[in-house]
Amino acid sequence: MQTISFIDWIVLSITLLAIVAYGTWQTRGSKNVKDYLKGGSSSKWWTIGLSVMATQASAITFLSTPGQAFNDGMGFVQFYFGLPLAMVIICMVFIPLYYKLNVYTAYEFLENRFDLKTRTLTALLFLIQRGLAAGITIFAPAIILSVVLGWDLLTLNIIIGILVIIYTVSGGTRAVNVTQKHQMVVIFIGMLVAFFIIVNKLPQDITFTKALNIASTSGKMDILDFSFDLNNRYTFWSGIIGGTFLMLSYFGTDQSQVQRYLSGKSVKEMQLGLIFNGLLKVPMQFFILLVGVMVFVFYQFNKSPVNFNPTGTEFVLNSKYAEDYKTLESDHQKLFERKKVLISDYINSDDQETHEALIKAHAEQNNIRQEARLLINKSAENQETKIESNDKDYVFIYFILNNLPRGLIGLLLAVILSAAMSSTSSELNALGSTTTIDLYKRNVSEKSEDAMVKASKWFTFGWGIIAIGVACVANLAENLIQLVNIIGSIFYGNVLGVFLLAFFFKKVKGNAVFLSALITQALIIALYFMDLYHYINLPFLWLNFVGCILVIIISLLLEIKNILKRDKGILIILISILSYFSYLVLDI
Structure with missing residues (x-):
């Protein structure tokens, strides 16, 4: 594998430093909490949409997705089929409530609906899972870039972490939104350039149509699978049902996403931003997968290693x-x-x-x-x-380093690092905001605006250091990409269930929800380890669904006396759901 040239280093360095400098300069002087944590509530819909997209599109997306298509084809795009539907539900239910209550974090709403302890618990659950994930989103690209750049992991972890900390601490939410908008521009340009170069490098008699035909012979173009086989992870139905469920959890309750659209100047801007994301995300993922398929076709005419790592x-x-x-x-x-x-x-x-x-x-x-x-x-x-x-994660980076012209290699590496920085900056920003608003401000004596901004900056800085620390010890894990999904799945379902109880079960009280959330979290962790040691068969992606259903059922059972006074028929429904749920957990 060839090393990158001096020109590539210049392109890479200028691109990344320009983004950091621009974000820092544009957002200097945030003097109050609204400016720092909500970007002054001035973001336009296209900024919100691109920022939401950049938060989800980590470096793993642009390293792993082409490799996923290279090995398994286009079927992975079905995973995102539920996203547009989830965006519509969030626009209709979540956003109007958040805006009406003028909240800084999603968890403030839970105190208004339930009580302080429920708000604090959900905030802590978010901080734990997102704090761990932030470190992994730094380390995941670093472990691959260390191979191609020849740098040690510690150096790369620190560089990525420090660059993100600089503009995230300096400018807060507005800095994240401004930089992510430009990072997404860099990402789109880089992927388009890569696609056209791949197609151009195919033999002259191989048209794009013929390339698709070649890919089709090995099943790479099998996009839709309408089977109901639970052993097949990516089907139309798992995308529509499971994907909707997962996206509701992520975009509706995860502060790293909620904070992106809370910066909008109006409900309409927030809703348009999410709809924009919902409409563009599936085609974007389709295109990235198509890039991977074209890499597969390229290597049908050009030598490739037996293993890309x-x-x-x-x-x-x-x-x-x-x-x-x-x-x-x-x-x-x-x-x-x-x-x-x-x-x-x-x-x-x-x-x-x-x-x-x-x-x-x-x-x-x-x-x-x-x-x-x-x-x-x-x-x-x-x-x-x-x-x-x-070696799925190494396929695209191998192609970049060995086949793109000088200068463009630096641009594509900038794409990967920009994605890592954009995702991590959103996470640090959300961690700092949640710590400031849900823990610090709510549980200490009243502080001035200036003191709150300073506290938020210090909390963001602190989480940045923690993220770098997690990244530096993350080599103790065996599968980082899967670990990110496992961490989210352990916590997301429980938190989503709490929010659904808040939205749709008006008679359920805070004490029941708080206790059921604690019980559910313990059960979900137990179920994960039972599956890990093969006592049951419950793939971790199902934990989102199981956690949500559990917290709702347990809350209703804890409130059963009050519920039965109004409707005894609901007892039969609860018993039926619980019986089916038990069967699902034991036999899935």
């Missing part, structure tokens, strides 16, 4: 499995040459026999790559060094 390849070649790995590399090269002939014959003749032979060759290639991963894992056994054998 250079560290894993180097490690296994210095182990006792070196000869076995070299044999796989030789088989992989022979298969590559045979596939080129088959693809040429298929394009020219569209013969069914050739088509079947090409499908078989794709399967053989996948088997060789899987055997390579197993050898890398074996070579790392009984070693202190942990090697990532799953």
